[in-house]
Amino acid sequence: MSSEAATPTSPRLVVGIDLGTTNSLAAIRAGKGARVLRDADGEPLIPSVVCFHPDGRTLVGREAKAERLAHPDRTVFSIKRLIGRSVHELGDEPKRLPYPIVAGERDLPRVRVGERQWSPEAISALILQRVKQTAEQALGQPVQHAVVTVPAWFDDAQRQATKDAAALAGLDCLRILNEPTAAALAYGIDGSKDGTALVYDLGGGTFDVSILRIDDGVFRVLSTAGDTHLGGDDFDELLGQRILAALPRVAGKVGASEDPYVLQAVRKAAESLKIKLSSAERADLQLDLGARGTVTLTVTRAEFEAAIAPLVQRTLDCVQRAVKDAGLRLEQIDDVVLVGGSTRVPMVRARLRGLLGKEPHTGVDPDLAVALGASIQADVLAGNDRSLLLLDVIPLSLGIETLGGAVQKLILRNSTIPTSVTEEFSTGVDNQTAVDLNVFQGERELAKDCRRLGHFKLRGIPPLPAGLPRIAVTFLVDADGVLRVTAREQRTGVEASIQIVPSFGLTRDEVRRMMLDSIENAQADYVAREAIDVRNKAEAMVRGTQKALAMAELPPDQTYAVQKAVKALGKLLAANADAAALKQGCDDLTKVTATIADDVISAAVAKALREEQQGS
Amino acid sequence: MIHVPAPDPFAVFGLARSLDLDERTLEQRYLKLSRECHPDLHRAKETGDCIAVLQRAAEINDAWKILRDPWQRARALLELLSPGALERNKKLDPMFLADALELAEEVAFASAENVPQLRTRLSGAVASDMQTLRAQLARGDVDAAARTLHASHYHRKALQDLDAKS
Numbered sequence: 001m002s003s004e005a006a007t008p009t010s011p012r013l014v015v016g017i018d019l020g021t022t023n024s025l026a027a028i029r030a031g032k033g034a035r036v037l038r039d040a041d042g043e044p045l046i047p048s049v050v051c052f053h054p055d056g057r058t059l060v061g062r063e064a065k066a067e068r069l070a071h072p073d074r075t076v077f078s079i080k081r082l083i084g085r086s087v088h089e090l091g092d093e094p095k096r097l098p099y100p101i102v103a104g105e106r107d108l109p110r111v112r113v114g115e116r117q118w119s120p121e122a123i124s125a126l127i128l129q130r131v132k133q134t135a136e137q138a139l140g141q142p143v144q145h146a147v148v149t150v151p152a153w154f155d156d157a158q159r160q161a162t163k164d165a166a167a168l169a170g171l172d173c174l175r176i177l178n179e180p181t182a183a184a185l186a187y188g189i190d191g192s193k194d195g196t197a198l199v200y201d202l203g204g205g206t207f208d209v210s211i212l213r214i215d216d217g218v219f220r221v222l223s224t225a226g227d228t229h230l231g232g233d234d235f236d237e238l239l240g241q242r243i244l245a246a247l248p249r250v251a252g253k254v255g256a257s258e259d260p261y262v263l264q265a266v267r268k269a270a271e272s273l274k275i276k277l278s279s280a281e282r283a284d285l286q287l288d289l290g291a292r293g294t295v296t297l298t299v300t301r302a303e304f305e306a307a308i309a310p311l312v313q314r315t316l317d318c319v320q321r322a323v324k325d326a327g328l329r330l331e332q333i334d335d336v337v338l339v340g341g342s343t344r345v346p347m348v349r350a351r352l353r354g355l356l357g358k359e360p361h362t363g364v365d366p367d368l369a370v371a372l373g374a375s376i377q378a379d380v381l382a383g384n385d386r387s388l389l390l391l392d393v394i395p396l397s398l399g400i401e402t403l404g405g406a407v408q409k410l411i412l413r414n415s416t417i418p419t420s421v422t423e424e425f426s427t428g429v430d431n432q433t434a435v436d437l438n439v440f441q442g443e444r445e446l447a448k449d450c451r452r453l454g455h456f457k458l459r460g461i462p463p464l465p466a467g468l469p470r471i472a473v474t475f476l477v478d479a480d481g482v483l484r485v486t487a488r489e490q491r492t493g494v495e496a497s498i499q500i501v502p503s504f505g506l507t508r509d510e511v512r513r514m515m516l517d518s519i520e521n522a523q524a525d526y527v528a529r530e531a532i533d534v535r536n537k538a539e540a541m542v543r544g545t546q547k548a549l550a551m552a553e554l555p556p557d558q559t560y561a562v563q564k565a566v567k568a569l570g571k572l573l574a575a576n577a578d579a580a581a582l583k584q585g586c587d588d589l590t591k592v593t594a595t596i597a598d599d600v601i602s603a604a605v606a607k608a609l610r611e612e613q614q615g616s
Numbered sequence: 617m618i619h620v621p622a623p624d625p626f627a628v629f630g631l632a633r634s635l636d637l638d639e640r641t642l643e644q645r646y647l648k649l650s651r652e653c654h655p656d657l658h659r660a661k662e663t664g665d666c667i668a669v670l671q672r673a674a675e676i677n678d679a680w681k682i683l684r685d686p687w688q689r690a691r692a693l694l695e696l697l698s699p700g701a702l703e704r705n706k707k708l709d710p711m712f713l714a715d716a717l718e719l720a721e722e723v724a725f726a727s728a729e730n731v732p733q734l735r736t737r738l739s740g741a742v743a744s745d746m747q748t749l750r751a752q753l754a755r756g757d758v759d760a761a762a763r764t765l766h767a768s769h770y771h772r773k774a775l776q777d778l779d780a781k782s
Contacts, residue, residue: 218647420674422620478670479655
């Protein structure tokens with residue numbers, strides 16, 4: 001392995017930050033290894049909690065967590081579950097949170113505290129600021145640059161929102177790094193052990209699985225799968241439901257599940273039950289809720305495991321899909337790495353061992369692995385280490401909406417990033433100077449089943465007859481997994497300007513279900529998609545041929561033959577004929593035009609351009 | 617919408633245009649190029665994340681995706697040797713299409729015990745397509761090669777569908 005001496009032109013201090021659902025922390029590369037940065041008390045984990053105290057103070061971390069019960073409606077936690085999403089997508093999640101969520105601009109969620117409204121980015125920024133301060137105290141110098149981790153399954157909008165949070169915290173985020181990839185780095189720091197590794201990352205709110213090939217210092221992600229809405233919080237939620245059910249009913253009072261204090265107390269009790277059940281076969285609970293009464297409850301591990309079994313099964317389904325997407329079989333996985341606090345649950349380990357037939361590695365503390373790995377990538381980006389290279393992938397396919405609501409996929413999921421694709425677009429109406437593109441992320445065939453990332457408006461297209469402008473649009477996914485779009489009109493070389501309107505239009509449930517659904521619904525999607533495609537094609541052919549006929553000077557017998565075929569196809573369209581009939585109509589028209597098509601089109605284009613020049 | 621082809625993947629990898637590339641050599645070349653051009657390792661030189669560096673890294677990744685897959689490699693090669701040959705030879709023999717349709721149905725309704733036997737048959741068909749293609753290219757018959765490639769797509773698709781099933 002080659003390792004050049006580090007002589008960076010501008011030595012920089014770059015830390016790795018794990019911005020977690022439950023806890024956050026920073027780490028720094030130190031010699032051959034890496035170390036986490038601890039606060040004055042020697043604690044590395046900073047709870048991802050912010051409390052807006054009624055006395056005006058803003059508390060972050062442990063101090064904020066301590067206020068959970070005293071000020072449940074002013075203490076914000078699990079903000080990562082809200083970032084980069086819309087209120088609509090959150091569904092009934094806000095109802096389960098003790099702090100109030102309201103819809104702000106563009107239907108984006110805001111946390112309401114007194115008169116003020118806070119965006120998830122702003123709250124994440126407060127957490128990142130605390131992480132930054134802790135790191136600065138531990139290192140004795142200012143920290144400005146960081147690598148921040150996100151779940152591999154985060155989409156474009158969630159990645160962008162995380163970058164925004166870092167910027168708000170005064171950090172220059174050099175890279176958005178996928179958590180399972182970071183964890184893999186922590187386990188194989190110098191990359192000297194070649195092989196195939198599976199990283200299973202079950203955190204507080206998200207689940208990721210990634211398959212990596214490690215090859216002479218190059219960490220190449222082969223595939224990734226996951227669920228941004230599945231984690232330890234959901235285990236707590238199931239235990240919380242049991243506790244709520246055991247609560248004595250008090251007639252005439254507001255439902256217990258709507259009282260922020262009760263919600264928070266139950267949540268806290270559920271978490272402690274879960275932790276006890278990781279080492280004991282049964283756990284007892286005595287919860288005093290004052291006027292609400294007292295709950296006495298015993299939960300056995302078997303009961304807990306029966307409750308979480310469907311959730312654990314969902315993670316195993318993801319594991320199998322990731323292995324398959326990597327083009328591998330389960331037995332070809334050399335190493336299994338566990339990350340995230342929720343992998344402490346014995347059932348999770350047992351089921352994973354059962355599936356893969358291997359004992360998972362647990363050498364690195366699952367709460368620290370992601371930050372440690374991020375600090376290693378940070379060191380690479382600082383220019384200090386040239387022996388390592390990470391090649392990651394995009395988790396979900398990117399595409400654009402075509403006529404009729406189908407999605408044309410441009411970049412397929414699990415493509416190594418950076419990646420780019422260029423497509424040429426034209427106009428549908430004469431003298432059209434702007435084109436709208438809707439960009440979607442997801443696996444399904446129809447736009448309505450994918451998540452709309454945003455809306456791109458191409459402007460400054462030279463006014464020409466319909467179909468003549470050739471606008472080359474390049475979709476580039478950068479190393480952060482974030483999309484960048486550029487456009488150029490080919491005839492004039494004019495750079496078209498792009499206005500991006502980000503939007504989060506669809507329910508998150510759909511994104512979560514997308515992968516499974518895309519398998520189940522592949523057939524139905526295909527038929528629906530094909531029908532739309534054929535219709536679009538037929539309509540375009542009718543329009544195009546009529547236009548060409550009007551412009552080209554053809555002998556009468558040819559004109560007649562073409563007109564006859566165009567009319568026939570037009571009739572089929574008007575009668576809403578099925579895909580097979582339309583296809584036949586298109587084929588018939590093609591047969592007629594095939595022999596003369598080249599002449600007609602070149603003559604038509606030449607004529608259109610001539611008219612254009614004369615007109616101006 | 618018209619797809620604009622990516623740059624010549626053979627040129628991106630600095631390799632002679634050929635149907636036959638050694639898998640291991642190709643992979644080594646990919647890793648070497650990635651080390652040379654990945655934006656992560658060029659940040660320190662203040663190149664930042666500028667579009668040109670990203671675009672170059674994207675080209676390498678995209679070329680790798682094409683070259684590592686024999687079918688996509690063959691398609692890229694044909695398109696380079698004779699632009700338009702694939703478009704020209706899209707129309708396939710109706711008899712072949714009928715067979716292909718039957719094959720797709722066979723895959724869709726294959727029972728678990730039939731899968732291994734079907735997989736062997738389809739893998740064989742894909743391999744033999746590539747042999748045919750090689751011979752056609754060797755004697756410079758690009759039109760025949762284009763038809764073989766289109767036909768091979770059906771075998772390849774059936775194999776992928778079969779893998780997705782199990």
